[in-house]
Amino acid sequence: MPLPEATALGNQYDGPRRSSSKKTQFHIETHDPFEDHKTLEELAAWCHRFSPLVGLAEEEPAETLLLDVTGIASLFGGEQAMNQQIENSFLQQHLMVRIGLGETVGAAWALAHYSGLHLLELPIEALRLPPAMVEVLNRLGLECIGNLVPLPRDELKARFGAILLQRLNQALGQQAEIIPQIHAPADFTAEWTFEHPVTQQRVIHEVIKQLIERLCFSLLKQDNGSLQLSYRLTCQDSEPVTFEVGCYRPSADASHLWKLTEAQLERLVLRHPVICISICSIRYSRLSRQQKELFDDSHVRQDSPLVTSLIDRMTSRLGRQAIVRCILQSDPQPEKAYRYEPLVGGSRSSRRANSHSPFSLLDRPLHLLAKPVALKNYAVAANGSPSWFQYSSEQHTVSRHWGPERIETGWWRQRGVRRDYYRVETEEGFRFWLFRSLQDGRWFLHGAFE
Amino acid sequence: MDHKIIQLRELLNRKESEKKPCQSISSGCLPLDRHLPQQGFQRGSLIEWIGGGVGSGASLLGMLAARSACRGGGALVLVDRGQSFYPPAANAYQLDLQNTIVVHPTTEKDECWAIEQALRCSDIAAVVAWPKRLTSNAFRRLQLAAEHGGSLGLLVRPTTARNESSWASLRMLVSPSVGRQGWRLSVELLRCGGLFGTKPIELEIDDQTGEVRDAHPRPLAAQLAGTTPDPRKARA
Known part of the structure; x- marks a missing residue:
């Protein structure tokens, strides 16, 4: 949910308390699509208690859980009781859900997203169509699903493409739709209980090695590789020690997983004897196999096994957030013109081809300060450009400058920017990137052409 | 005396070429390549740029070399x-950002x-x-790693690193100056396989096009006639 909407919702809940002039303090977290998807997958796995077939709807971002409840409502005492039980179970986990029960996946999705008693009365949007198509249909006066039913199917297909007909047929049960299944968590767990509490690191390492081998064997049997391993070391008279190991690509290679684990174990301090060690592959996926090229392709990319292994090793030691890829954003504000995304666990769909840069080599500095540094001592020439400035106790006299390049953006954010940027060259030839804030007239250093 | 120096230089070049496979990568700027023994950098070696301070342009040359290597x-x-x-x-x-891995370590050791x-x-x-400090042991480890993997290590160091020991096969001091048409960078080869005491190479980067060129190009007639002796030919 975007921040303004979330704030409005918070204020709405805050309503009754406003009289006491006390406002809710919001806790703001950055949206992490990877964590979001991961949590939804975990919820899907948890939902196997209600249905043997659970999946996530194919939408971006995924936000709908699909449960095949054919023939099982009677086990819960009827459809209404089943819905109530599912809703209550989610509420116990502090999660609000909207449940739609339908004859087909499409109908259930529509009823969960749009309120109504009958599928045909629901708006066209409930058919999971692209917004542009919905707009066109609305303009033609087709506002609810019922309006589409009497229309000739061939003409619908010819005019709007196969997707409209497919979605309509799927909703009405005239075309099959498969639930992309999330499997119940397989038992990719290995555990070792010691007869006596153990303190020797050598023994602990040896046991972990054996457990990894055992886990890899069961993963390989199902052609799976682990993406994330969770370790739990139960200690005597103390809280268990837990840590996780992530992989860039699914792996069932025991020696590789051991190397990643070893990097974590090096940093682990065990203050109490260990009585039990358990390893669980909490995220796994099909092992990807790559056909070898007939002719050796020298163009090695990030998908090469050696690079994958390097990414895993570095992530294991430095953390997921430390190994990243750059994604350029089309935002004119310099500090928002890019973002970093972790390579391990990052969404692959957000990969964007490098667009042609609108800048030439010396338009932007290679080093940008995390936060612009306010200049305390400086002088400005008659034409508005800086004539000298002091940075880190050194005085720099400007001999040439390029600019101003006005960047005025971000008005939709709470704090927009209005800046005049100058590229300056000092008498010694050093080049810097300065700007004058048009809001308060102060000068800042934002980068250096290193 | 000159004869001895030439002999020593040849010996050093021969030893260097025996040690490593002769695979050179362009430095990313032709004027610099012309002054390097193998018209570029050797794969599996460390290249060190010492910048003359913040805003000196040393990273720029590092990026051009990285682009050329990739x-x-x-991957980069x-x-x-x-x-x-x-x-x-x-x-x-x-630079192909799709093929670039950025690492954000928090400590010097990492x-x-x-x-x-x-x-x-x-x-x-x-x-x-951009390592600020490197012990001799750590530097040696990096050099061995580069030799082992065959990758090119491009290290951009601060001015303080000039007096430290180095295991880089090529060490350059980059200092900027004011150019007439662009940004002028003076590159002094502090260490370069057998080349000692060479004159700094003056590069000029065009502000408009970003083209890197020699700040003091030889006259065209001299280039065509080959009247000015080429340093590489002299060594051979």
């Missing part, structure tokens, strides 16, 4: 402990470890890093 295939690793690397600028250098690991990986074309 053209032959392989940027070990950026200061977290100041600005990707949109790198995009202007035509930074050194990350550089070493990346250099050891033979599918990495180049590693760019």
Whole structure:
């Protein structure tokens, strides 16, 4: 949910308390699509208690859980009781859900997203169509699903493409739709209980090695590789020690997983004897196999096994957030013109081809300060450009400058920017990137052409 | 005396070429290539640029070399402990950001470890890093890692590193100056396989086009006639 909407919702809940002039303090977290998807997958796995077939709807971002409840409502005492039980179970986990029960996946999705008693009365949007198509249909006066039913199917297909007909047929049960299944968590767990509490690191390492081998064997049997391993070391008279190991690509290679684990174990301090060690592959996926090229392709990319292994090793030691890829954003504000995304666990769909840069080599500095540094001592020439400035106790006299390049953006954010940027060259030839804030007239250093 | 120096230079060049396979990568700027023994950098070696301070242009030359190294295939690793690397600028250098791995270590030890690991990986074309301090042992480890993996280690160091020992096969001091048509960078070869005491190379980067050219080009007639002796030919 975007921040303004979330704030409005918070204020709405805050309503009754406003009289006491006390406002809710919001806790703001950055949206992490990877964590979001991961949590939804975990919820899907948890939902196997209600249905043997659970999946996530194919939408971006995924936000709908699909449960095949054919023939099982009677086990819960009827459809209404089943819905109530599912809703209550989610509420116990502090999660609000909207449940739609339908004859087909499409109908259930529509009823969960749009309120109504009958599928045909629901708006066209409930058919999971692209917004542009919905707009066109609305303009033609087709506002609810019922309006589409009497229309000739061939003409619908010819005019709007196969997707409209497919979605309509799927909703009405005239075309099959498969639930992309999330499997119940397989038992990719290995555990070792010691007869006596153990303190020797050598023994602990040896046991972990054996457990990894055992886990890899069961993963390989199902052609799976682990993406994330969770370790739990139960200690005597103390809280268990837990840590996780992530992989860039699914792996069932025991020696590789051991190397990643070893990097974590090096940093682990065990203050109490260990009585039990358990390893669980909490995220796994099909092992990807790559056909070898007939002719050796020298163009090695990030998908090469050696690079994958390097990414895993570095992530294991430095953390997921430390190994990243750059994604350029089309935002004119310099500090928002890019973002970093972790390579391990990052969404692959957000990969964007490098667009042609609108800048030439010396338009932007290679080093940008995390936060612009306010200049305390400086002088400005008659034409508005800086004539000298002091940075880190050194005085720099400007001999040439390029600019101003006005960047005025971000008005939709709470704090927009209005800046005049100058590229300056000092008498010694050093080049810097300065700007004058048009809001308060102060000068800042934002980068250096290193 | 001159004869002895030439003999020593030849001996050094021969030893260098025996040690490493003769695979050179362009430095990314032709005027600099012309002054280097193998018309570029050797794969599996460390290249060190010592910048004359903030805003000196040393990283710029590092990025041009990284771009050149990645053209032959392989990924690029940027070990950026200061977290100041600005990707949109790198995009202007035509670096393939899709094929670039950025590492943000938090400690000096982790930074050194990350550089070493990346250099050891033979599918990495180049590693760019800005280490402020490197002990002789750590530097030697990096050199061995580069030799092992065959990657190019491009290290951009602060001025204080000039007096420290180095295991880089090529060490350059970059200092800027004011150019008439662009940004002028003076590159002094502090260490370069058998070449000692050479004159600084003056490069000029065009402000409009970003083209890197020799600040003092030889006259065209002299180039065509080949009247000015080429330093490489003199060595051969």
